[in-house]
Each structure stands twice: as structure tokens, then as C-alpha cells.
Amino acid sequence: MGRKLIKMATDFLVVCLLLFTAYPVSGHLEPEFVDAVQNITVPVGRDVKFSCHVRHLGNSYKVAWIHFERSAILTVHSQVITRNPRVGVSHENHRTWHLHLNDVQETDRGRYLCQINTAQAKTQSAYLNIVVPPTIEDSASSSDVIVREGSDLSLTCQARGSPTPSVKWRREDGRKISTNKSFSSTEVEGSSLELQKISRLDMGVYLCIASNGVPPTVSKRIYVSVDFPPMVWVPQQLVGSPLGATVTIECWLEAHPAALHYWARPDGQVLHDPTKYRIESINGVTAAVPQQHMNATWPSYTVSSNNGFHDKKKNIAGDAPFATPNLNPSSYMTHLKLTIRHLTVRDYGPYRCVAKNPRGETDGTIKIYQTDRTGHLIKTVQSTADTTKIDITTSTESTEDLQTDKQVANGNNGGIKNMSDAPRDSGTNPRPISRQKETSSSCPGATVVTFWLPILAGLISQLCVHSISSWLGR
Numbered sequence: 001m002g003r004k005l006i007k008m009a010t011d012f013l014v015v016c017l018l019l020f021t022a023y024p025v026s027g028h029l030e031p032e033f034v035d036a037v038q039n040i041t042v043p044v045g046r047d048v049k050f051s052c053h054v055r056h057l058g059n060s061y062k063v064a065w066i067h068f069e070r071s072a073i074l075t076v077h078s079q080v081i082t083r084n085p086r087v088g089v090s091h092e093n094h095r096t097w098h099l100h101l102n103d104v105q106e107t108d109r110g111r112y113l114c115q116i117n118t119a120q121a122k123t124q125s126a127y128l129n130i131v132v133p134p135t136i137e138d139s140a141s142s143s144d145v146i147v148r149e150g151s152d153l154s155l156t157c158q159a160r161g162s163p164t165p166s167v168k169w170r171r172e173d174g175r176k177i178s179t180n181k182s183f184s185s186t187e188v189e190g191s192s193l194e195l196q197k198i199s200r201l202d203m204g205v206y207l208c209i210a211s212n213g214v215p216p217t218v219s220k221r222i223y224v225s226v227d228f229p230p231m232v233w234v235p236q237q238l239v240g241s242p243l244g245a246t247v248t249i250e251c252w253l254e255a256h257p258a259a260l261h262y263w264a265r266p267d268g269q270v271l272h273d274p275t276k277y278r279i280e281s282i283n284g285v286t287a288a289v290p291q292q293h294m295n296a297t298w299p300s301y302t303v304s305s306n307n308g309f310h311d312k313k314k315n316i317a318g319d320a321p322f323a324t325p326n327l328n329p330s331s332y333m334t335h336l337k338l339t340i341r342h343l344t345v346r347d348y349g350p351y352r353c354v355a356k357n358p359r360g361e362t363d364g365t366i367k368i369y370q371t372d373r374t375g376h377l378i379k380t381v382q383s384t385a386d387t388t389k390i391d392i393t394t395s396t397e398s399t400e401d402l403q404t405d406k407q408v409a410n411g412n413n414g415g416i417k418n419m420s421d422a423p424r425d426s427g428t429n430p431r432p433i434s435r436q437k438e439t440s441s442s443c444p445g446a447t448v449v450t451f452w453l454p455i456l457a458g459l460i461s462q463l464c465v466h467s468i469s470s471w472l473g474r
Contacts, residue, residue: 029056031116034095037126043214044106044132050099052114052124057094062117065089065099068125069110075099106130106162134165134210136220141208147198148359149228155193157208157220165212169193172205172221200226200256200332228332229360230255232353240371241343248339249366251353256332258283259355263338264363266350271338278339284331340368 034053042048054063062077074082075089088100101108109130116122140158147153159165169188171177176184180196195202203226211217233252241247253261263271263279271277340347348370354363370378 030118031055031057031061031122033114033116033122033124037112037114037124039127039129041129041131042104044130045103048101048104048108048128050101050112050114050126050128052097052099054095054097054116057116063091063097064113064115064117065097066113066115067110068113101128104128104130106132130162131212131214132160132162133214133216134159134161134212134218136208136210136218138220141220142222144223144225146225146227149199149226150197153195153198153224155195155206155208155222155224157191157193157210159191159208159210159218161210161212161214163212163214165210167191168209168211170207170209172207175204177206178202195224198224198226200228200254202226203256203331225256227256227359228254230259230261230355230357230362232355232362232364234353234364234366237365238367238369240369240375240377242371242373243343243345245343246339246341247343247368248337249351249368250335250337251364251366253334253336253353253355254332255334255355255357255359257357257359258332259334259357261334261336261353261355263336264352264354266352271351276341278337278341280335280337280339282335282337284333343368345370 031054034055037050037052040048040050050065052063052065057063064076065074066072067074072082074080074084074087078089078091080087080089086102086104088102090098090100092098097114099112099114109128111125111127114124114126137158137160140156142155142157145153145155155169157167157169159167167190169177169190170186174186176186177188177193177195178184178201179188179194193206203224206222206224207219208222209217209219231254235250235252239247239249253259261281263277265271271279336353338351338353348368350365350367352363352365355361372378
């Protein structure tokens with residue numbers, strides 16, 4: 001009997017306590033919210049404070065903070081319920097209740113409820129949006145790559161963040177990206193970059209740039225190295241100079257990886273005597289290269305005469321033979337010069353500009369011919385009858401004796417490309433190289449043949465005598 005009375009008394013006290021905390025004391029106003037709780041957007045790692053404004057709370061009601069998505073009670077009144085050390089609570093005269101979240105993480109994202117324990121619980125909610133600046137996943141993205149010219153290349157760049165980052169591609173040097181032969185742009189969007197039939201002009205640093213509106217924007221540098229066999233350009237295949245003078249010949253080559261290069265004679269003799277030759281090599285210079293390299297037509301060529309005092313040059317057929325020099329650095333171009341001192345008879349003839357790399361080998365040829373001090377070609381012929389020498393002097397403007405095939409040496413095919421049929425007027429017919437020769441003795445470029453003058457004079461006199469005799473006989 002006694003135990004039953006004790007249990008009844010205990011139940012009564014519990015009910016009284018619940019009624020006391022759940023309902024206001026007679027004459028008190030029920031608590032209510034003053035303002036809405038504000039949504040918050042913040043980068044990961046920052047501190048956050050939610051504020052809940054109430055009135056008429058009194059001593060009978062309590063305010064609780066709840067994380068809705070996780071169904072977790074974080075705080076009740078001034079007590080922290082969760083074991084998360086980053087969570088805290090504070091208030092201002094029981095009117096404004098603050099929920100503190102320090103060093104917020106992505107898992108903290110979601111709705112937060114401010115709740116008053118009235119009979120019909122009163123609740124306000126606010127959303128915490130955690131934004132994450134972009135990062136690039138190196139393990140899932142492309143790194144520096146070596147590719148052969150003419151092949152296809154795919155670059156990937158995987159970025160993460162919140163919101164999901166957008167990815168763009170640019171070239172570090174600001175040049176356009178050629179995804180194929182018909183499209184190029186300074187900027188390409190997407191997590192992958194497809195390059196078709198890649199060329200040496202596509203070589204360089206590509207930037208993968210990820211952004212989502214949350215600073216900082218990040219990027220990754222990817223170096224694309226394009227390997228190709230050597231290619232040699234010789235702008236002047238014929239260079240004239242007199243005996244005893246000093247002459248310089250030159251060629252340009254492109255190769256990647258860098259080529260072993262040297263000058264040689266046709267018999268294979270490599271030139272290296274520092275007292276006779278000066279050899280110069282200038283790397284990383286985009287110099288005067290054929291316009292074909294710029295997707296234009298092959299250039300015409302130049303006959304050059306150098307007598308040590310002045311140069312004479314003439315373009316034979318076609319437009320300007322070479323592109324305007326461009327001094328932008330290039331990782332695959334080299335300018336080679338060979339200076340020959342004190343020319344002797346043995347120094348005349350062809351010289352080879354040779355280039356080799358693991359992808360191939362090629363060369364270009366330059367001929368040095370003898371001129372007089374005025375820059376005119378000197379050619380000596382021995383007569384088989386009486387060993388009389390015939391000296392023929394002609395201007396460099398007469399090109400029949402100077403004509404050679406224009407050549408571009410390309411390691412892709414392991415040989416010399418004949419360029420005589422390359423420049424075209426209409427796109428169908430090769431442009432012929434001028435072979436016109438001036439024959440008037442009064443012209444500066446006339447050919448003088450001293451051996452035939454007496455013979456011609458005798459023939460003319462005989463014709464005159466014959467004509468006079470015929471006239472008298474009538």
C-alpha cells in the first residue's frame with residue numbers, strides 16, 4: 001500500500017513539472033520570434049554565427065538549436081548537447097540566441113532550426129551554404145607530355161569545388177589554340193582539350209584554369225613538347241665572292257629535340273678550323289623563314305654576289321622571298337652562320353648545312369662561286385684548238401649560268417625537296433624562273449666575247465666586197 005502511494009505521488013509531481021514548463025504561468029504572454037533567422041553562405045574553414053531573436057521567453061521556455069539534415073540537437077538553452085567541439089551557444093539577455101560554428105566543413109551544410117518548446121513548438125529555419133574554392137586534382141589531370149608531330153593529343157583537367165568549377169584552357173603565351181585545322185580560339189572551355197594533327201606551332205605551355213566564383217581561381221601548367229625531324233631552310237643557295245675576300249653563308253633549321261648541326265663539304269669533310277672558319281649558332285630565334293612555314297606559298301630565291309666591298313642581290317621570280325624576321329623566342333629554331341676567311345680557289349663550290357636529331361637527319365646546300373671585284377661572275381673556258389682563253393664576264397642579272405634548283409631540306413622524307421615547281425601564279429602552273437639574257441654590247445650586262453671579234457669583222461668585210469662586186473657587174 002505504501003509503495004503504491006509513493007508511485008502515485010511521483011507521477012503527480014512529474015505531470016506538474018511538465019505542465020509548468022510547457023505552459024505559461026497565468027497572465028504571461030507566450031514567447032514568439034521577433035525576426036527571421038538569416039541564411040548564410042560562407043567558404044569552408046570560416047566561423048559562422050546564427051542569431052535567433054525572441055521575446056516573452058521568460059523562465060518557463062527554452063530555446064534549442066537543431067541540425068535538420070542530421071536530426072541532431074546541438075544546444076538547449078545554454079547547454080551544448082552535441083559532442084562536436086566546434087559548436088557553441090550564447091545569448092543576450094535571453095532575447096537573442098546565437099549558435100556558433102567554428103571552422104565550418106562541407107558536412108556542416110544544411111538547414112538549422114531555432115525552436116522554442118511551447119505546447120505547439122515554434123520553429124524558424126535558416127540554411128548554411130558552404131562554398132569551396134576550386135582545386136585541381138593532379139592525379140586525375142594531364143601532366144607534361146611529349147608527342148610526335150602529326151599525331152592527336154588529348155589533355156584532361158579535373159577540378160573539384162562547390163559550386164562545381166568551370167574549366168577553361170589557354171596558352172601561356174597568349175596565342176590561339178588550334179583544336180583542328182578549321183577552328184582556333186584564345187580560350188577553350190571544358191575539362192578536356194582535344195588537339196588534332198598537332199604541329200610544332202602547338203608546342204608550349206597550356207594553362208588549365210578552374211573557377212567557381214569562390215576565390216582563388218587556380219590553374220595548372222602543362223607543357224606540350226612536339227618532336228619532329230630536322231628541317232633546313234637556305235635562303236640563298238648561290239653566293240658570289242672574289243678571291244681573297246671573306247664571305248658568310250647561312251641557313252636556318254628547325255628541330256625538336258635540338259639537333260646536332262655542323263657545316264661540311266660534299267666529300268664529308270667537317271669544317272672546324274678556327275683560323276679559316278668562324279661558325280656561329282644562335283638558338284631560340286625565329287628568323288627569316290620561308291612563307292610556306294606561315295601557310296603561304298614557297299618563296300622565290302635570291303642570287304647574291306659579295307665581293308668583300310659591297311653586296312649585289314636580286315630576287316628571281318616571285319614575291320618577297322622570306323617572311324619578315326620575328327624575334328619572338330622559339331625553342332626549336334636555330335640560325336647558323338659560316339664565315340670563310342681569305343677565299344682561295346679551293347674554297348669555291350658547295351657547302352652543306354647538316355642537322356641531325358633522334359627523329360631524322362637532313363641538310364641544305366649553298367654554292368659559293370667566284371666573281372670579280374664588281375660582283376660579276378667570272379668563268380674561264382679553255383679552247384681545245386689553240387688553248388686560247390675566252391673570258392666571259394656577265395652580270396648577276398643574267399641567271400642562266402647561276403640557276404640551280406631551289407631546295408628545302410626536310411628530315412621528314414630524308415632528302416631535298418625540289419622547289420622549282422612550288423611558286424605558282426594562278427595556283428595551277430609553276431612560276432618559271434627568268435632566263436632572259438641581255439645581248440646588246442652597249443648594255444651594262446652585255447656579254448663580250450673577245451675571241452670572236454676578228455672573225456666577225458672579216459665576215460662583214462667579205463660580205464661588203466661581194467655586194468659591191470655584184471652591183472658593179474650589173
